[in-house]
Amino acid sequence: MSTEPDTTSTSSPAPGEGAMPHRHVMIVYFGLLLAMLMATLDSSIVATALPTIVGDLGGLSSIAWVGAAYILASSAVMPLAGKLGDLLGRKQVFVVSTVVFLAGSAACGAAQTMGQLIAFRVLQGIGAGGVMAAMFALTGDLFGPRERAKYQGYSAGVFALSAVGGPIAGGFFAEHVTWRWVFYVNLPIGAAALVLVALYLRGARRPERPRIDYLGMLLLSGALVCLVLLTNWAGSTYAWGSPTTVGLAVGGVALLVGWVVVERSAAEPVIPLGLFRDSTFDICNAVAFVGGLTGFGLVFFLPLYLQISAGAGATNSGLLLLPMMFGLMLASFGVGGAVAKSGRYKWYPAASMLVSAVAAFLMSTMTADTSRFLSGLYMFLLGVGAGLSQQVVVVAVQNAAPRADLGAATSTVTFSRMLGTSFGVSIFATVLTSRLTHEIPTYVPDGAANGIAANGGISPEALRRLPDTVRHGLAQAYAHALSPVFLIAGFVLLAGLAAAVFLKDITLEQRGWGAEEPPEAPSAPAHAAPQSS
Known part of the structure; x- marks a missing residue:
């Protein structure tokens, strides 16, 4: 296999790190697919179990937030998790995000009130955003440019499986077992993904302490929260011309402008x-x-x-x-x-x-x-x-x-x-x-x-x-x-x-650097301009 680097690569292998064997690459990729199944399944499996959940916990007026809290949290976290993966290492982000997701799943399954369930869904969403961001980027790390299209296609197949199987599984658990297994089912899937990636994915050492753009992350998170709330509420919960809708739109734009200003001088x-x-x-x-x-x-x-x-x-x-x-x-x-x-x-x-x-x-x-x-x-x-x-x-x-x-x-x-x-x-x-x-x-x-x-x-x-x-x-x-x-x-x-x-x-x-170099090598400054192709 060629070791010629990808034309987009701006770094070299980490000192002391060798190539990942192809068998390990495929084991890690299977773990990533399991993680994707877990995260995407959770966005579809809950819907058919919601009537049963409301019957048990009450809180009908808050039912929409069971899904919205998950989507809101995962959407806001995803771009931040992608950048943290560049700075700290995608393996680390994946492992931490998976643990957070599993903790949120266990807490959702044990929830005793609708308020608790919604709060734990936020925790789940934070983990899901990190898992999805790390999963797609790691797939880009593991495979060369041409191979990525093939393996990203398998990811699309997992998405299709979760979209169809999620509602069916949710209805089955709610009707024949207990709605709590809608969340508990994530535990064995996520644990398997965590073990495979943690054991077989080779991460590189980071020789320098990264400079994290906390203000930029705060402004971008606020802007994304406003945008996601706007898209979920406008025209349904609130009229398009209502003060809430207008306020979210103005707030989102203002935060985005502030973020652009900050990013122009940010180190990372x-x-x-x-x-x-x-x-x-x-x-x-x-x-x-x-x-x-x-x-x-x-x-x-x-x-x-x-x-x-x-x-x-x-x-x-x-x-x-x-x-x-x-x-x-x-x-x-x-x-x-x-x-x-x-x-x-x-x-x-x-x-x-x-x-x-x-x-x-x-x-x-x-x-x-x-x-x-x-x-x-x-x-x-x-x-x-x-x-x-x-x-x-x-x-x-x-x-x-x-x-x-x-x-x-x-x-x-x-x-x-x-x-x-x-x-x-x-x-x-x-x-x-x-x-x-x-x-x-x-x-x-x-x-x-x-x-x-x-x-x-x-x-x-x-x-x-x-x-x-x-x-x-x-x-x-x-x-x-x-x-x-x-x-x-x-x-x-x-x-x-x-x-x-x-x-x-x-x-x-x-071929790219794929399995020929460790997927977590030290990188050039993250603010470098993209190479023109």
Whole structure:
């Protein structure tokens, strides 16, 4: 195996450290996949168990915070954890984050009140943000530029597995065991990941004490908290023009401006501003944001179509999403192998935006009478579109960024996708609610379902108890109200396509430092400008 370093590498092996055997590299990578399964599963497994949790602990008014607390904490921590990995070593960040996540999981399982559960979900989210940031950056450490696309594709497969299996597992635990196992199930998975990574990942010594940008971290964390709260509350909990929404928007912008000012003179900025001078970094973040906003944002609304317009049950609607997840996995694996073979990735993000746009426009034509085959085909196309770029943007950013900034660059593009998802859910929910106020009176003239349907709060069971005329009217109303949601997503994807076509045409090196050097070598100053490709 060649020992020629990656063109993005700015450092040399740590003194006294040898190469990691390939067997150890694969053991560590398997541990990282387990950690990813644990962190992503926890964002989906809780939803189906929430009614049971509320029945046991009470606190119905706080139910939304069980999920929001986790997302808020993990989103705010992720960019910070990426930078700490660059400074202190990604192995250290991974180990500490995993321990924090497991402690939070055990505490959530033992919670006696809703307040305790929400507080422990914050602890879980902090651990999850660190685990995800370290996991993606470590994958970039372990493998050369071309290999990264293939292995990042496997990560996409784990995500698809957790997205489908999480709700099913959550319902099973709540119904047949106890809801507390929704959290306890993390303990054996996380323990296995922790042991594999701690034993087999070789970390390098840090000869100098790093200078940590505490003020920059504080300002960025505050800005991210404002942005995530804004995307979760605007249009649902609070009106878009309410003082709370406006205050979060103004506060977020002010904190971001303050962060930029501080970072210009920081010795070790959280996200080096020089990264934004590289068009590859900017375009990949834009594509990740658009992909999160449309692809994963729409996932929250497809069950509404399947359950209310298409008449599927709750469990069956989850199974009907399988074509989308299959398309995502198929495209991710295929693109990973193709990039590993050719070293070229330029047109995959553009293809991703185009295929996803076609899928979204096709979905905008769905009605209550659309066949399961056609709706499944459209969802398959949406999954293919997401899979064409999900790992490519990470690989492209890792290839463009200096090795000293690999963790910060990787966590930034991952956060962009998460922020896009939050924005998508918020914007699409506002559009759906607005359209329902017009569509329901049109298809249910007597207003029989207005009270329970205007906010999207009708269950499949309640729907089946309604008279046939009301049920059919609601099915048509929801289908027509969702049509503009898909239509808007299609136009957003076209904007993403316009950006993606300007991605640089770069050939990845056949081999990088991967397993030939220890993944935790001392690095050059983290504020160095990215190398131009």
